Amino acid sequence: MPKPLEGIKVLDLTRILAGPFCTTILCDLGAEVIKVEIPNTGDDARHFGPFKNELSLYFLSLNREKKSITLNLKTDEGKAILKDLVNKVDILTENYRPGTMEKLGLGYDVLKKINPKLIYAAASGFGHTGPDSKKPAYDILAQALGGIMSVTGWPDSPPTRVGISIGDIAAGLYTAIGINAALFQREKTGLGQKVDVAMLDCQVALLENAFARYQVDAKNPKPIGNRHPTVTPFQVFKAKDDYFVVPIGNDKLWVKFCTIVDRKDLITNEKYVTNATRTDNIETLIPIMEKIIIEKTVSEWIELFEINGIPGGRINSIDKVMSNKQVLARNMIVEVEDKKIGSLKIAGNPIKMSNIPDSKTRKTAPEIGEHTAEMLSKMLNFDKARIDKLKKDGVI
């Protein structure tokens, strides 16, 4: 059985993070993703660390399995070639600042006339409409403006950034949903459409019930460290050797916990008898918990918890994630072979589907323009002389 998007061609003008994160997902779903890069310099991310043997692993992690062609979109010939390619693909993705494609004469309104079946997906900082549309955006700006920084971290620390680029990544994920929905609809209508996703909008969509909470008591939700706002005890504690998570999600687990630590007095203490009272009395409960938990190592606790059916979990560092048995069993660490750096382990595909064989490897990321000649010949029937001329003229 072919993969879900097998046969689908993506002309991928995206760079850096949000767009490439999206098109990596399309790759894993089976699409053929053809990166369109600026001749010589290419995707900016090729120049971002970490590096190994001068190869950007930042770039490799986000562009494995894709193809790369170069095309100078500032030349008339480059534009003409792009338009011809638009006729041969299903999807065009871009994450330029809004207005850039229009200025090049390559906006959706132009391209849809060339190929009405085209799905045009744009991921941008602020979206293609609204007063701030054309402002530049960075991940940390989206995190700051979108509210997530105001609820992450500690009551006494400055506003805290989420440790991954959730501003970019969320936009990549939502764009991937929109593209797939547009592909489905195109099967029925025969028509493409524009998908317009903004980093800021996506941050807003991730805020869970923060808006509702604010409307109940007119108080802004604040950062509360690593505990749960309404379930107690449900947070990180320090054991003898390290931190770990103790998520006691209900009263039954609380009774179990108190029993195994020989503190049955806590079960009957009316301050701690239900989750609601435990949350009300969190100020006194946490010091009691801390004294109990510090007595054993994380391994001892995890073992004791497991025997007694209490959940608990380590705070895995990156090396521990990479060697976690469940992560490995789910094939979430895959290997890329690259002639410059040898083999590299990167994240696998979390969308497990009946029709996606769970491959343990990925092809490496392309060199700049590695597939230019091949794709121009295959997709547009260009011959060698023409390709050589385009190269000489700086078009590709």
Next chain:
Amino acid sequence: MPKPLEGIKVLDLTRILAGPFCTTILCDLGAEVIKVEIPNTGDDARHFGPFKNELSLYFLSLNREKKSITLNLKTDEGKAILKDLVNKVDILTENYRPGTMEKLGLGYDVLKKINPKLIYAAASGFGHTGPDSKKPAYDILAQALGGIMSVTGWPDSPPTRVGISIGDIAAGLYTAIGINAALFQREKTGLGQKVDVAMLDCQVALLENAFARYQVDAKNPKPIGNRHPTVTPFQVFKAKDDYFVVPIGNDKLWVKFCTIVDRKDLITNEKYVTNATRTDNIETLIPIMEKIIIEKTVSEWIELFEINGIPGGRINSIDKVMSNKQVLARNMIVEVEDKKIGSLKIAGNPIKMSNIPDSKTRKTAPEIGEHTAEMLSKMLNFDKARIDKLKKDGVI
């Protein structure tokens, strides 16, 4: 033009957060989502705060616009009705602990025989395969095991949870991608498939290039507060009145910044002349920056930056997000009217598509079983007598 998923029916057995987050997206894309709830108690989230007039706004935020039927899946009649419904829908979603549906005799292997076109989407903590598959999961456990907590927060603070339930939400997003891809493929093959998404897998997929970084120097990436790992100065600073983000992403912006603050000496100082040297000398640069930034208020800085083409952004609290002009212009705050609580503002749909009219309102969330009679009559032709009997027997 209809919405992308108009006409698509989802039998939604999901509860709490990850699953309902996914099916809310399907709603916004035009699908009809029919929640299947346990008679009387319903989705656990109905009992989670915040509340207004005894209505859970946690539940409402995640289930607006859906329908609700009750069905006791532990009874033979309830199972039979579910199987009949499976024949009438396109998608079944569930986020039970793996094995639960099989124990009920309602696993994918059984249901696909009833309806080979069915797309069966399961979101779970650890996935439907692997040694930890059947373990219970919570958001904080996924965040802890998946590595994101090890890179979020401050060097001197305990491991820090992301302030939203990114463990659940990421699984909801990836499940939505898988479902849409399966819908697209079904148009070609006529067959459904199983989509199996794990919270832990999704956390791994979000880690950007953390794996690559670890493989370069065998050092685990650590939390670094609110600054960028390789771009400087690119972080939160404290102005006279409040914190804000100063993302100086390149040398050109650095020159502009130094010029407007009348510190041209910093431009020529070899310690700070390029982004690379600024990052190398971050320890001395940040105190200099702090002294500069504290001199003006955030408003003064933002105005000065805007005039000079330097990006900068406020750390918006939730109320500020809700009144942000761009957020409002993008229709990212929508209104729900509910007879119990009046009107409530919630997050809108961040996937802007040509074929999705940008409605400023959403229907409220259903009461438990509000649509049971209607749906059983419409989908299975049950008459009133039969429905009354089922109610009396505790099946619905």
